[in-house]
Amino acid sequence: MPLMPVKFTLQKRVKLAQGLWMLYWVSVMVGILIFSLGIFFKVELRKRSEMMDNNESHLVPNLLILTGLLTCALNAFGGKVCHDSLDPMKFAKWKPMLKQYFTGCLAFSAALLVVALLCFLMQFSVYLTLAEGLKNGIRFYKDTDTPGRCFMKRTLDMTQIEFRCCGNNNFRDWFEVQWISNRVQTGNVEGKFLMDSVPFSCCNPGSPRPCIQHHLTNNSAHYDYDLRTEELNIWTRGCREALFSYFSSMMSSIGALIIAADMAGLKYLTTSLESMADPENPECESEGWLLEKSVKETVCDACAKLKALIKPNQVTEGEEPTAA
Amino acid sequence: MALMTVKFDLKKRVKLAQTVWFMYWFAVMAGILVFSMGLFFKIELRKRSELMDNNESHFLPNLLIFMGLVICCINALGGKICYDSLDPSKFVKWKPMLNIFLTGCMIFNALLLSTAFLCFLMRIPLQFTLAEGLRNGMRFYKDTDTPGRCYMKRTLDLMQMEFRCCGTDSFRDWFEIQWVSNRYLDFSAKEVRDRIGSNVDGQYLMDGVPFSCCNPSSPRPCIQYQMTNNTAHYSYDHYTEELNVWRRGCSEALLSYYGGMMNTIGALVILVTMLEVGVTVGLQYVHSSLSSLSNPEDPESESEGWLLEKSVKDTFTDIMAKMKMGKGAKVEEGGEAPPAAS
Numbered sequence: 001m002p003l004m005p006v007k008f009t010l011q012k013r014v015k016l017a018q019g020l021w022m023l024y025w026v027s028v029m030v031g032i033l034i035f036s037l038g039i040f041f042k043v044e045l046r047k048r049s050e051m052m053d054n055n056e057s058h059l060v061p062n063l064l065i066l067t068g069l070l071t072c073a074l075n076a077f078g079g080k081v082c083h084d085s086l087d088p089m090k091f092a093k094w095k096p097m098l099k100q101y102f103t104g105c106l107a108f109s110a111a112l113l114v115v116a117l118l119c120f121l122m123q124f125s126v127y128l129t130l131a132e133g134l135k136n137g138i139r140f141y142k143d144t145d146t147p148g149r150c151f152m153k154r155t156l157d158m159t160q161i162e163f164r165c166c167g168n169n170n171f172r173d174w175f176e177v178q179w180i181s182n183r184v185q186t187g188n189v190e191g192k193f194l195m196d197s198v199p200f201s202c203c204n205p206g207s208p209r210p211c212i213q214h215h216l217t218n219n220s221a222h223y224d225y226d227l228r229t230e231e232l233n234i235w236t237r238g239c240r241e242a243l244f245s246y247f248s249s250m251m252s253s254i255g256a257l258i259i260a261a262d263m264a265g266l267k268y269l270t271t272s273l274e275s276m277a278d279p280e281n282p283e284c285e286s287e288g289w290l291l292e293k294s295v296k297e298t299v300c301d302a303c304a305k306l307k308a309l310i311k312p313n314q315v316t317e318g319e320e321p322t323a324a
Numbered sequence: 325m326a327l328m329t330v331k332f333d334l335k336k337r338v339k340l341a342q343t344v345w346f347m348y349w350f351a352v353m354a355g356i357l358v359f360s361m362g363l364f365f366k367i368e369l370r371k372r373s374e375l376m377d378n379n380e381s382h383f384l385p386n387l388l389i390f391m392g393l394v395i396c397c398i399n400a401l402g403g404k405i406c407y408d409s410l411d412p413s414k415f416v417k418w419k420p421m422l423n424i425f426l427t428g429c430m431i432f433n434a435l436l437l438s439t440a441f442l443c444f445l446m447r448i449p450l451q452f453t454l455a456e457g458l459r460n461g462m463r464f465y466k467d468t469d470t471p472g473r474c475y476m477k478r479t480l481d482l483m484q485m486e487f488r489c490c491g492t493d494s495f496r497d498w499f500e501i502q503w504v505s506n507r508y509l510d511f512s513a514k515e516v517r518d519r520i521g522s523n524v525d526g527q528y529l530m531d532g533v534p535f536s537c538c539n540p541s542s543p544r545p546c547i548q549y550q551m552t553n554n555t556a557h558y559s560y561d562h563y564t565e566e567l568n569v570w571r572r573g574c575s576e577a578l579l580s581y582y583g584g585m586m587n588t589i590g591a592l593v594i595l596v597t598m599l600e601v602g603v604t605v606g607l608q609y610v611h612s613s614l615s616s617l618s619n620p621e622d623p624e625s626e627s628e629g630w631l632l633e634k635s636v637k638d639t640f641t642d643i644m645a646k647m648k649m650g651k652g653a654k655v656e657e658g659g660e661a662p663p664a665a666s
Contacts, residue, residue: 144543157540161485184544184558200535200546205481208468209508211535223510 017085024079028072030261035068037254044250050155051243052126052133060122063115064254071261074108077101112262119255123248130240130247134168141199142181157201163246165239166202171216173238174198198234207232326630332613334624340613341409344606348403351603352396354596359392361589368585372578374479376457384446388589391439395596398432401425402607409610422611429604436597443590447583454582455575458492465534466505481536489577490537490570495551497573502527503534533569542567605631 008016042061049056081098084090137156143149160166167173178192179199196217203211212233215221332340366385373380405422408414464476484490491497509516509528520526531552538546547568550556613629632639 150543153543154540161540180545181543184560200538200548201540203535205478205485205536208474208477208505210504213535223508223513 014086017082021079021082024075024082027075027261027264028079031068031071031075033068034071034254034258034261035065037257038062038064038068041250041254044247048159048243050133050152051137051159051239052129053136055133056129057122057125060115060118060251063118067112067115067258070108071112074105078105109262112258116255116258116262119251119258123244123251126247126251127240127244130243131168134240134243135173138168138173138177138179141177141179144181145183157199159239159243160199160201160235163239163242164204164235165237165242166198166235167238168240169238170236171198171202171234174202202234204232204235207234209233326628327632327635329628329630330609330613332627332629337610337613337627338410340606340629341406341610344603344610345403345406347599347603347606348399348406351399351596351599352403354599355392355395355399357392358395358593358596359389361592362386362388362390362392365585365589368582372483374476375461375483375574375578376453377460379457380453381446381449384442384586387439387442388593391436391593394432395436395600398429399600399603402429402603406607406610409614412614415614419615422607426604426608426611429600429607433597433600433604436593436600440590440593440597443586443593447579447586450582450586451575451579454578455492458575458578459497462492462497462503463501465501465503468505469507481534483578484534484536484570484574487574487577487581488539488570489572489574490533491573492575493573494571495533495537495569498533498537499529499531502529504528504530537569539567539570544568 038061041064042058045052045056045058045061078101081091081094081101084094137152140146140149140152141156142153144153175194175196178194180193180195182193195214197214198216200211200213203213212222212225212230216234217227219226362385365388366382369376369380369382369385402425405415405418405425408418461476461480464470464473465480466477467473468477506528511517516528519528519530523529530549532549533551535546535548538548547557547560547565551569552562554561608631609629612631612633613627616629617625617627634642
């Protein structure tokens with residue numbers, strides 16, 4: 001008893017094949033989109049890899065790139081098969097491998113769901129990497145003469161300006177490290193020069209008064225200034241939170257897009273199964289179905305096949321001792 | 325003796341009409357491009373109009389928008405004429421106005437070329453507007469409590485950070501104005517009173533710049549205050565220090581930004597003008613080839629197409645003669661009136 005049978009005339013088959021061919025090309029576009037999103041994500045991670053101690057995991061963007069390419073390839077192949085299905089001679093050469101193609105597509109859809117899940121879960125690892133990387137970044141801010149770290153100051157300044165943030169958790173992180181190089185200052189606390197001041201990149205241009213960077217906790221050092229009530233002077237948000245919200249929104253939208261594309265893909269994949277079961281005579285009526293037998297029987301068949309693969313050796317071994 | 329004649333048979337005529345029709349649609353796209361470039365330029369000017377004292381001239385972007393729309397219309401009409409030229413019955417209704425249309429196109433192409441030259445020339449007034457506007461903008465930097473000017477500080481700070489510039493011509497412009505609001509100055513302090521007393525206008529002047537002038541690439545933390553006092557900072561010499569603050573003036577930075585935009589737009593408009601001349605020449609050939617059929621009844625007969633019906637010299641003398649005839653009619657009327665009066 002086939003699952004969801006539909007009667008087809010020649011016209012209906014032609015229309016279905018044409019519609020499916022269009023859908024296959026649309027999904028090739030979607031595959032290209034996923035590929036370019038993966039590249040964009042990889043480029044963004046690379047741009048800010050200094051903030052993450054060059055320790056960030058490139059697993060998700062690499063997977064996205066691979067998935068995008070596979071989606072393009074599979075759907076281009078499906079489109080070619082659809083195109084040829086209108087010509088019985090050409091379709092004959094595709095017929096044998098169709099079953100494997102469909103199982104492959106189903107497996108690939110499941111893999112896509114896994115990739116989407118990864119997009120959501122890897123956000124935790126990005127958060128932890130950012131926390132560690134920013135802490136080190138603030139420590140190495142002053143090392144503008146150490147090879148390999150001489151651009152940390154510029155990168156951190158540009159990040160704080162661009163993302164409108166200051167420090168790791170908040171601006172007080174700058175009070176705990178010496179961010180002024182020894183070449184221009186000498187130490188006061190344990191040989192380290194600690195002050196209650198922040199770099200200029202923490203300054204908020206929206207403040208009505210010129211930026212107060214130094215002696216932040218000393219209200220009497222500045223005229224009409226109270227640290228507790230002053231909100232607009234410097235950015236109050238921490239850079240870890242700012243960068244994390246940027247990356248997490250990117251990853252969430254990519255994950256949502258993949259799930260949407262997957263659902264749509266599954267839907268028309270099932271309809272295409274119906275059209276591919278066609279008869280010998282091209283012009284007569286035919287029946288198309290989703291599965292040849294019902295779901296239960298198909299699952300039992302698949303289990304039996306698996307058992308046959310595993311067990312034939314066991315059965316013959318069991319027989320041999322009796323022969324011996 | 326016609327200028328640049330080409331022989332045409334039916335096949336060649338059809339091919340010509342199809343090619344010119346295709347080029348017309350390409351030119352419509354070009355017209356849309358010119359329109360959107362004008363719109364983009366207008367938006368960019370609006371974005372920074374605060375820095376130009378709201379005094380900037382919107383003549384050029386408005387002209388570009390208008391030209392873009394006219395290009396689209398003219399080319400759509402030309403495309404329709406080309407499309408109809410393959411069908412003699414439809415082409416008959418266009419025939420009378422085709423000469424006027426082609427002359428109009430020539431005049432419009434000349435206007436388009438002058439628009440392109442304008443794009444290159446309008447840089448000069450922009451330079452003056454920018455210098456004036458920035459100088460005034462810097463004066464209002466401190467007025468964050470004055471309605472209408474309270475965002476000047478933020479606008480200037482963001483601009484200096486984005487364009488990597490400081491002051492109008494250089495960072496020293498900040499030394500000449502008071503950029504700290506009086507609300508944040510302690511008038512009971514001796515230092516403040518000294519500074520205010522040291523100049524005629526009673527302004528609080530200092531050798532310091534706002535934080536947005538700081539260069540993030542500097543190896544040392546930014547020195548904003550007491551910039552000309554070498555002893556105030558360890559190992560600092562303001563004559564040799566290059567990376568501390570941005571050295572470029574914002575007038576120059578903004579001018580190079582807008583100048584680059586206008587140069588690109590000007591080059592694009594020149595390309596569009598060349599395309600327009602091409603389609604006009606094509607339409608002239610379509611028109612002349614259809615009007616010179618050797619056998620008017622038979623659409624498949626051979627014909628000749630040309631650029632000008634007579635040579636350049638003859639066409640010129642014809643036009644002069646027509647203008648003289650127009651004047652002559654007036655003279656005749658004038659000649660008749662006085663004798664009639666007397």
